[in-house]
Amino acid sequence: MNDRIALIGLSLLLAACGARDRNDGADAQVRSLGTVEVTARLVEVPEGAVFHRDLYDYATILKYEVVAVHRGAVAAGATIFVGHYDPWKPRAEAADKRVQGIGGTVRRFRAGDLHRMALETPMDDVFMGGIVDKYFGKREGPAYWAVWTNEAN
Amino acid sequence: MSTHPASRFAVAAFAAVIAGVPVVDGTVDLARRVRPPVADLFTQPPTQANLRATEHAMEEGSAVARAVRPWMLAARFLGLRDGGDKVLRGRGGWLFYRPGAEYLTARPPAGGSMVNDALAAVRGFRDELDARGIRLMVVPVPNKESVYPDRTFRGGRPPAGALAPETAAFLSGCRRAGIPVVDLFAEFRIARAAGAPDLYLATDSHWTPAGLRIAVGEVARHLRAPAGPSAYAVLPAPVRRTGDLVRMLQSPAIEAAVGAEVVACERVVRAESGAPYADDPASDVLVIGDSFLRIYETDEPGGAGFIAHLARALGRPVASLVNDGGGATLVRQDLVRRPRLLEGKRVVVWAFVERDLRLAAEGWPVLALPDLPRRIE
Known part of the structure; x- marks a missing residue:
């Protein structure tokens, strides 16, 4: 009996953890920064793309499917590739001496999550540092640079 | 019970x-x-x-882990002389990068050696550059552990010609393929035997200004740098630097206990104006590589690293592309994304750290360079 109660309690706790209020991810920064603003679903996090690096700072290219376009010339449903700076850090802690003006509410990158992002393109014009691109040679077109990345659902 | x-x-x-x-x-x-x-x-x-x-x-x-980890690391490092997975405490206060020490002493795991891939990538890169009339010069930068095994291990001896097997295979493979390769291993060995000052920092994985000067001298000699006075001069620019091997441990207590090193850098400036060294993307020499090119160059004091000193030795500015920790492949991918950097080039100098022959981020794929974009006259 006690086991059953504990199991129900644990299930309720986990359900509560998983439950989230409706959130379109909009805030002043995501609405104003960059030249493109989309809500997009993170398709996958490739193996070895996001991990805590000891010393060096990289941007990592992640693949998204655009769900809604709020600003800029991107087609809904399009696949886009977005560079996130030091993606192993919560977005609110990602800016540093080298890369400033980035941020957001996303704490970590999970496949399937929905992000509302303010983007800049082409990324190479904005970011001159190292890029980890698991899609190198397999994708076409310029990558986008994530200026602001908020959680949405 | x-x-x-x-x-x-x-x-x-x-x-x-x-x-x-x-x-x-x-x-x-x-x-x-x-x-x-x-x-x-x-x-x-x-x-x-x-x-x-x-x-x-x-x-x-984990909030608990983030709070406790620095203190646990400090207790292990200071109390037990254990630097964990990344750092090896050597002799005389020297620290070493453990994967670099393992590169020297342990066989690669089955299928873990990348030497053949590296040789294929270098040959492919050489061929791509050849097709554009550009010469490639390869500069494998020795691991600190390969230059100072006597300070890494108890009973270790100064290197007397022995190389890690993968490094030896790579150097001989380059020579067989007719690829110009600068042998810094031999140069550093000779310098140590002659009583040169420390070539690497004690608490950092990178070279000292003395080490980089030897590397610059060798590369400049291979590039047949012109004799005579340079358009550049140097100014003393000492800096205090907390070593990357200390920072890697992410423990303020360890940083405080080990302290910073004072490094006698020399900043390169224009001789006639005193203006700081600046790259010229239109130069006929492109230097690409990893953090061995970044240290002292974009790090403090700035304009005092390999790139600026090579420019001084050549008497003209160079172009450069640096990718920390990505000297094997990420920097070549950067070059593919920025093909204009190859315009007007006669030589590409490619420097990467020795351990990348086993541990390169993203491996050693053969990359095709895009055609140079046509300029609209």
Whole structure:
């Protein structure tokens, strides 16, 4: 009996953890920064793309499917590739001496999550540092640079 | 089962530690209105990638671990002389990068050697550049552990010609393929035998200004640098630097205990105006590589690294492309994205650290260079 109660309690706790209020991810920064603003679903996090690096700072290219376009010339449903700076850090802690003006509410990158992002393109014009691109040679077109990345659902 | 109070206390304390960490982490996450990572176990398909990501998130996101880890590391480092997975405490206060020491002493895991891939990538890069009329010069930069095995291991001896097997295979493979390769291993060995000052920093994995000067001299000699006075001069620019091997441990207590090193850098300036050295993207020499090119160049004091000193030795500015930790492949990918950097080039100098022959980020794929964009006259 006690086991059953504990199991129900644990299930309720986990359900509560998983439950989230409706959130379109909009805030002043995501609405104003960059030249493109989309809500997009993170398709996958490739193996070895996001991990805590000891010393060096990289941007990592992640693949998204655009769900809604709020600003800029991107087609809904399009696949886009977005560079996130030091993606192993919560977005609110990602800016540093080298890369400033980035941020957001996303704490970590999970496949399937929905992000509302303010983007800049082409990324190479904005970011001159190292890029980890698991899609190198397999994708076409310029990558986008994530200026602001908020959680949405 | 023992009912001794000490046993009960030990069991209770152990259980409290085991159960307390997730309770504290969960409470902190809920207070921040953040979903605990453990919830992902129930909201995402249990694929290998998802489970690894969740495990990683639990490790990195744990408030308890973040609070306790620096102190545990400090206790291990200062009390037990143990630098963990990344750092090896050598002799005389020197620190070493453990993967570099393992590169020297341990065989690669089965299928773990990348030397053949590296040779194929270098040959491919040479051929791509040849087709554009550009010469390639390869500069493998010795691991600190290869230059100072006597300070890495008890009973180690100064190197007398021995190389890590993968390095020896790579150097001979380059020579067989007719690829110009600068042998800094021999130059550093000769310099040590002649009593040169330290070529590497004691608490950092990179070279000192003395080490980089030898490397610059060798590369400039291969490039047939012109004799005579340079358009550049140098100014003393000493800096205090906390070594990367210290910072890697991410413990303020260790940083305070080890302290910073004073490094006698020399900043390169224009001789006639005193203006700081600046790259010229239109130069006929492109230098690409990893953090051995970045140290002192974009790090403090600036304009005092390999790139600026090579420019001084050549008497003209160079173009450069640097990717920390990505000298093998990421920097070549950067070059593919920025093909204009190849315009007007006669030589590409490619420097990467020796251990990349086993540990290169993203391996050693053969990359095709895009055609140079046509200029509209």
